[in-house]
Amino acid sequence: MEVEARALRERIDAVEAAYEFMLAYAGLGLPASGQSGRGGEVVHHLRRVEAALEGLPDLLAFLAQAGALGPTEPAGDLVDATARDARTTQAVVRLVLALPVISSKMVDSVNALTHVRALLTDLFVLDELLVSAASGSGS
Numbered sequence: 177m178e179v180e181a182r183a184l185r186e187r188i189d190a191v192e193a194a195y196e197f198m199l200a201y202a203g204l205g206l207p208a209s210g211q212s213g214r215g216g217e218v219v220h221h222l223r224r225v226e227a228a229l230e231g232l233p234d235l236l237a238f239l240a241q242a243g244a245l246g247p248t249e250p251a252g253d254l255v256d257a258t259a260r261d262a263r264t265t266q267a268v269v270r271l272v273l274a275l276p277v278i279s280s281k282m283v284d285s286v287n288a289l290t291h292v293r294a295l296l297t298d299l300f301v302l303d304e305l306l307v308s309a310a311s312g313s314g315s
Contacts, residue, residue: 177242181306184235187228188299194221195287195296202284218278222269229266233259236302245305258302261295268292 201218236245236255245251268286272278286292 177239177244180235180239180242181244181310184239184306185303187232187235188303190224190228191296191299194225195292197221198283198287202280202287204280206280215278218283219273222273222278226266226269226273229262229269232262239306244309245302246309251305254298254302254305258295258298261291261298264291265289265295 197217198221206215233255236258237252239245240248240251240255243251245254268289268291272282272286275282
């Protein structure tokens with residue numbers, strides 16, 4: 177289960193890093209990403225998010241069933257909510273990656289999506305639950 181917990185933390189790190197980069201990128205006010213420089217970094221981060229979200233619901237379900245996130249039933253409810261946010265976020269990321277250019281405004285709109293913000297918050301809570309369950313405490 178340690179391998180799965182580490183995999184979840186790596187996915188969380190990828191989503192968080194992308195979100196932080198895209199906040200800074202959106203503030204630049206650039207008209208389009210192109211495929212070089214900072215625009216290439218946007219594409220790189222979006223691809224990392226897409227990869228991090230692939231299979232995330234299954235990984236979370238495994239961790240919940242194994243008790244790695246605390247009591248199984250409430251953890252399962254959080255996993256279900258996170259899975260919905262992950263699917264929506266992944267769909268948006270795939271759509272944006274399919275665009276010929278990615279403007280700062282588009283990146284700002286993606287960051288503003290409630291599903292993206294909810295996903296990030298869900299992942300932070302899940303990470304804390306992993307730590308709490310591993311230490312055997314509820315605080």
